[in-house]
Amino acid sequence: MRWVRYFAPGETSPNYGSLDDAGERIREIKGDLFGAQQPSGRTFALNDVKLLAPIVPPTFYAAGVNYPTHFRTAAEKAGTPVTYPKHIDIGYRAVNALIGNNEAIVVPKDSSGKVQFEGEIVVIIGKRAKHLTEANALDCVFGYTIGNDVSERTWQKSDRTFWRAKNADTFKPMGPWIDTDVNLDALTTVIRVNGVEQSRFATNAMIFGVANTLATITRYLTLVPGDIVWMGTDDPTRDMVPGDTVEVEITGLGVLRNPIVGES
Amino acid sequence: MRWVRYFAPGETSPNYGSLDDAGERIREIKGDLFGAQQPSGRTFALNDVKLLAPIVPPTFYAAGVNYPTHFRTAAEKAGTPVTYPKHIDIGYRAVNALIGNNEAIVVPKDSSGKVQFEGEIVVIIGKRAKHLTEANALDCVFGYTIGNDVSERTWQKSDRTFWRAKNADTFKPMGPWIDTDVNLDALTTVIRVNGVEQSRFATNAMIFGVANTLATITRYLTLVPGDIVWMGTDDPTRDMVPGDTVEVEITGLGVLRNPIVGES
Structure with a gap:
C-alpha cells in the first residue's frame, strides 16, 4: 500500500489517502494513519493534488x-x-x-x-x-x-x-x-x-x-x-x-x- | 498567566488550563493554546492533577x-x-x-x-x-x-x-x-x-x-x-x-x- 499526504484541490488542510494499484487515484481516509481509519468517500487524481512531505x-x-x-x-x-x-x-x-x-x-x-x-x-x-x-x-x-x-x-x-x-x-x-x-x-x-x-x-x-x-x-x-x-x-x-x-x-x-x- | 498541561484525575488525555492568582486551582480550556480557546467549565486543584511537560x-x-x-x-x-x-x-x-x-x-x-x-x-x-x-x-x-x-x-x-x-x-x-x-x-x-x-x-x-x-x-x-x-x-x-x-x-x-x- 502507498500512502500520500496532500492538499486536495483548493484546500489548505492536509489529508491522507491510499493510492490505487495504477498509482493514479487517491482514496482519502479519515482517522489515524497508524490506527483506526475509514474512507472519507472522496477520491482525487494524484495529478490534481499538492503532495506534501508524507x-x-x-x-x-x-x-x-x-x-x-x-x-x-x-x-x-x-x-x-x-x-x-x-x-x-x-x-x-x-x-x-x-x-x-x-x-x-x-x-x-x-x-x-x-x-x-x-x-x-x-x-x-x-x-x-x-x-x-x-x-x-x-x-x-x-x-x-x-x-x-x-x-x-x-x-x-x-x-x-x-x-x-x-x-x-x-x-x-x-x-x-x-x-x-x-x-x-x-x-x-x-x-x-x-x-x-x-x-x-x-x-x-x-x-x-x-x-x-x-x-x-x-x-x-x-x-x-x-x-x-x-x-x-x-x-x-x-x-x-x-x-x-x-x-x-x-x-x-x-x-x-x-x-x-x-x-x- | 501561567499555563499547565496535565492529566485530570482518572484521565489519560492531556488538557491545558490556566492557574489562578493563588497558584492553587486550574481553569481548564478547550481549543488552541496559541489561538482560539474557551473555558471547558471544569476546574481542578493543582495538587489533584498529574502535571506533564507543558x-x-x-x-x-x-x-x-x-x-x-x-x-x-x-x-x-x-x-x-x-x-x-x-x-x-x-x-x-x-x-x-x-x-x-x-x-x-x-x-x-x-x-x-x-x-x-x-x-x-x-x-x-x-x-x-x-x-x-x-x-x-x-x-x-x-x-x-x-x-x-x-x-x-x-x-x-x-x-x-x-x-x-x-x-x-x-x-x-x-x-x-x-x-x-x-x-x-x-x-x-x-x-x-x-x-x-x-x-x-x-x-x-x-x-x-x-x-x-x-x-x-x-x-x-x-x-x-x-x-x-x-x-x-x-x-x-x-x-x-x-x-x-x-x-x-x-x-x-x-x-x-x-x-x-x-x-x-
Whole structure:
C-alpha cells in the first residue's frame, strides 16, 4: 500500500489517502494513519493534488555516515586498512526543513553555494517501541519513503552542529509517498541532477542496517508512531545550483524530484 | 498567566488550563493554546492533577555553551584572555526524553553514572516567524518555562552526537508551567540537589540572549507555535545518583523538581 499526504484541490488542510494499484487515484481516509481509519468517500487524481512531505514526525532521527564508500576512500588515501565505526551515529533534523515532492529547495542568500544532495531511504515507525532486538525491530516499521538530506558544506564545516547546514528551510525534501510493502534487499538508490546520473548504490548496503539501528536507538529512547529515521547516503555527491532539478529514485519505491532555486 | 498541561484525575488525555492568582486551582480550556480557546467549565486543584511537560514541541532547539563561566575557567587554566564564541551554537533534542515536574529521571542500566544536571530557561514560541531582528524577536515569544538538560557525560564524550547522552528517555524534565509574564532581567537560576544549593547564576547573563538567538535561528529556519528553545546553563554541575532529588528553580518563575531512580 502507498500512502500520500496532500492538499486536495483548493484546500489548505492536509489529508491522507491510499493510492490505487495504477498509482493514479487517491482514496482519502479519515482517522489515524497508524490506527483506526475509514474512507472519507472522496477520491482525487494524484495529478490534481499538492503532495506534501508524507509525515511530520514527533522526532526526526538521521543516521550519520552509514555506507562504506566514505571509509574505503579514506583508507585508500591513507594507505591503511578500511575501518568502519563500531556503532551507528544518530543525529536529529528539524521539521521546519521538510518539503514534499516537486517543492523547491531554496538556497539561502548567504550560502557559499556548496549545497549538495544526499539520497536516503527513510524508515517510518508505526508502533511505540523500546528495547527492540535486531530480531523483532522491523515489527515496529510502518513503511518507507525517500529523503534528500540536502547539506550546505561550508556551514557543515564552520558550525559546531548541523543546525543550518542541514536544517535550513526546504533542506529536507521527503516523499513522494510512504510504501508499506518494501523488500529492502531489492532496492537501488539512484541520484540524478538534470536527468544525469550522479550516484548509484544498493540501498541496503548500509554499515548499520535498519534492524540494528532501531535496536540501538531503542536501547535508550522510545520510538513512537510517526517517528522517522533517515538512514544515510553513499558517496559521491556534488553541488547543485539554482535552475537544477535533483531526483532521488529508489527503484520500486518511487522518485523524489525537487527543483533548486535561489532565495529571493 | 501561567499555563499547565496535565492529566485530570482518572484521565489519560492531556488538557491545558490556566492557574489562578493563588497558584492553587486550574481553569481548564478547550481549543488552541496559541489561538482560539474557551473555558471547558471544569476546574481542578493543582495538587489533584498529574502535571506533564507543558508542551510537546514540533521542533526542540537547544543552545550549546551559552554562559560565561565555562570560557572564563578555560582561560584561567590556560592563562590566556577569555574568548567567547562569535555565534550561538544551536542543537536539537528529542521529544521522547520529555517528562514533567515530579516525574522520575531514570538512569539507564549501562550508564557509567556520570549523569549531571543543567538548569535552563526555556523559550516557548507563540507565532510563526522567519527573518526576525533582535528588535522584534521577542514578539514571537509566548512564554517561558524551566528545563533540566540532564546529560550523561561518558556518552557525551564517547559518541559523535548527543543522541543518548542528552536524549535518553526521561532526560529532559520541563515545567512545571509556562509563564507568559516574565522579566528576564529579574530572574536567578538556582539548582539544588537534596535541598543543597549547587549552582546560582543570573538567568539572563547569557552570552547570546533570547532575542539574538531567535534572530539567528530565523535567518535560516522558520519557527512555529509550540517550538521550544532551551537557552543553556552555567557551571558548575555534578553527578546525581538514584535516591537524589534535583530542583531547578528560576526565581519568580517556579521550581522544577525531579527524583532520580535507576533503570529496573
